[in-house]
Every structure is written in structure tokens, then in C-alpha cells.
Amino acid sequence: MQIAPRYTVREASWEQEGARLRAIRLDVFVSEQGVPEALEWDCLDPTCRHVVAESATGEAIGTGRLLGDGRIGRMAVVRSWRRTGVGSALLAQLIAMARERGDRLIALHAQSYVVDFYRRAGFEAIGPQFMEAGIAHVEMRMPAN
Numbered sequence: 001m002q003i004a005p006r007y008t009v010r011e012a013s014w015e016q017e018g019a020r021l022r023a024i025r026l027d028v029f030v031s032e033q034g035v036p037e038a039l040e041w042d043c044l045d046p047t048c049r050h051v052v053a054e055s056a057t058g059e060a061i062g063t064g065r066l067l068g069d070g071r072i073g074r075m076a077v078v079r080s081w082r083r084t085g086v087g088s089a090l091l092a093q094l095i096a097m098a099r100e101r102g103d104r105l106i107a108l109h110a111q112s113y114v115v116d117f118y119r120r121a122g123f124e125a126i127g128p129q130f131m132e133a134g135i136a137h138v139e140m141r142m143p144a145n
Ligand SMILES: CC(C)(COP(=O)(O)OP(=O)(O)OC[C@H]1O[C@@H](n2cnc3c(N)ncnc32)[C@H](O)[C@@H]1OP(=O)(O)O)[C@@H](O)C(=O)NCCC(=O)NCCS
Pocket: 028, 074, 075, 076, 077, 078, 081, 082, 083, 084, 085, 086, 087, 088, 089, 109, 110, 111, 113, 114, 116, 117, 118, 120
């Protein structure tokens, strides 16, 4: 007997699915974390590659993006799905996309409270903690190839 996965992760089209991805980020970053909307929508989204996680019923439950310069960002999983591996699956997909297109280095600004989440995927913290959108962050990097 085959067991159906609880969620799946895939690349998403910003043009066609941006509204679903924006809804997750609005919920997580703006409502939950208090990031000002003007900072959340930074005009880079149309130039990024995006990923989405979907539950077995098709609900969008997580997202993240990869910039043209190899930076990963806007990683968000809806609260009720956290600590079930969704974030790690999204991150793995973004890393694979960066590798496939030949990026040499992958970087990100991690919120300090989740440094361990990124460390588990192979990222190393570089430099001191800094504030971004009112939240403590640290720069993290990993070689892509
Ligand atoms: C950060 C985030 C994307 C992680 O997603 P997730 O689906 O919960 O992560 P996973 O289930 O794949 O976690 C894998 C491991 O990372 C670590 N981890 C994840 N969240 C953590 C947390 N809040 N605190 C400490 N460690 C954490 C744990 O080791 C975890 O393994 P475990 O559950 O077996 O202990 C999610 O918590 C989130 O959306 N947070 C709000 C938005 C945010 O802060 N985004 C990050 C911006 S840099």
C-alpha cells in the first residue's frame, strides 16, 4: 500500500500563483512578526524564483524565494504546519535550484532564532548579528557546489 505524502514542494510561478504566496507572507511576516508591508513587498519578487509547499488538499502552506544572485529569502511556513519538515523541504528545493543553475555560493539573512534550522541544511553563520525590519538577523552562507 502506498502512503500519500502529507505535503509536496515545487517551484511556483509568481505571475500565476503570486496571490497564494503573498497570502502566506502577509500572514507570517506582516501579521505575526510585525514586518511593515512596505518592507515585505520589495519589488524583487517578479525577478525571483519561488517555491510553494501544498498540503494534500491543495492548500498553500509554505513558501520561499531564490534571488538571481544566489540569496535565499522570505522563507515562511504557516504556523499550524511548523516543525513538520515543510521548511526544510522548501529550503532543499531552493538549494537544488541554485545548484542546478550553477550558483557557486548560496547566502541568506537568517532570523537569529532559526540559525539552527539553516545550520542543519549546511549553512554557516558569518559575522555579527544585525537588525533588519526590526528583527535580529545573522548572515549565513554555504558553497553551492
Ligand atoms: C523558520 C521556518 C520557515 C521553519 O520551518 P519549519 O517547517 O517549522 O521547519 P522544519 O520543520 O523543517 O524544521 C527542521 C529543524 O529546524 C530546526 N528548527 C525549526 N524551527 C525552529 C525554531 N523555531 N527554533 C529552533 N529550531 C528550529 C529544528 O532543528 C527542526 O527540527 P525538529 O523539529 O526535529 O527539532 C518557520 O518556523 C517559519 O515560517 N517561521 C516564521 C517565519 C520566519 O521566521 N522565517 C525565517 C526567516 S529567516
